[in-house]
Amino acid sequence: MAGLSREDLASRAIASEKYVRRMLATHGLRPTRQRIGLIKLLFGSGNRHVTADCLAAEARAVQMPMSLATVYNALNNFANVGLLRRLEIGVGRTVFDTSTSDHSHFFFEDSGEIADIAVDGSRLAQEIVVPEGYKIAKVDIVVRLRKAS
Amino acid sequence: MAGLSREDLASRAIASEKYVRRMLATHGLRPTRQRIGLIKLLFGSGNRHVTADCLAAEARAVQMPMSLATVYNALNNFANVGLLRRLEIGVGRTVFDTSTSDHSHFFFEDSGEIADIAVDGSRLAQEIVVPEGYKIAKVDIVVRLRKAS
DNA sequence: CTGTGTGCAAACTCTTTGCATAAGT
DNA sequence: ACTTATGCAAAGAGTTTGCACACAG
DSSP, rough: OOOOOHHHHHTTTTOOHHHHHHHHHTTTOOHHHHHHHHHHHHSSOOOOOOOOHHHHHHHTTTTTOOOOOHHHHHHHHHTTTTTSEEEEEOOSEEEEEEEOOOOEEEETTTOOOOESSSOHHHHHHOOHHHHHHHHEEEEEEEEEEEEEE | OOOOHHHHHHHHHOHHHHHHHHHHTTTTEEEEEEEEHHHHHSSSSSSOOEEEHHHHHHHHHOOOOHHHHHHHHHHHHHTTSSSSSSOOOOSSSOOEOOOOOOEEEETTTTTOOOOEEEEOOHHHHHOOOOOOEEEEEEEEEEEEEOOOO
């Protein structure tokens, strides 16, 4: 892959518009003002788990208001090209993870928060007998946590 | 637990209204006509994965039409008392599993179908370091399958 | 009787879409 | 210029809720 990877950017503390633009170009996405702003928010501070709604609120907070539909479009675009990972946590709304590496998640039932776990699904995948004609696309593991009584 | 368990009923090929009524009573639910009908549909034929929508369609098919809202209420009630397991698969709609035992799921991305896998999450759970003050409520593992190319 | 469940429709939340306008190359 | 993205509002899907009526204990 030519250009800068997502990890490179994240580790660089980002912010430089130049890198963001190249990151988008690398994935075949036009560097629009909105996308650039969102990428900065998403990758500017370590791994994150965001919804369209909360990301739009953040954008508003930094004086970069944009349509909620645009945020949805952008997040879907980013996920489709591999910049983000769509999480299937089963809360009502779609959550996007800025870390695309193979890892699992804690889901805190009391607060609704999500956190990464190092445990990956690939090891587990090896012991599974896959049905004829299919291959494993992804293994999602969610550890749901409840307050200890 | 006094009375008949869900497994007992399922293995008995069910249908007897007497058992269904006791099953509901055991879990503190009134045996209304609608609930009885739904239980028969749900547990009358092996393990199943249903949505409110498809279950309502089945009820209609057997001349037991009822409001979709009632089906939603019933499914939620059943899940809350432990008769069903709510699956967090992340497709747009909520899926209920008639098997409440610890097991995982295949999700066929082409057809949207769901199938059980014997692999359980409890073993995996043992190697996870749980955050202070929390305990594991459930471990959901979904193996997403794609047509092999 | 008393309380709970049902049915219906309306409300609600999250997400996508259509179309005119704006912006990127 | 030509193409693709944005913004807005409307449409959509899935689910829940409020209230009058029906039914179970």
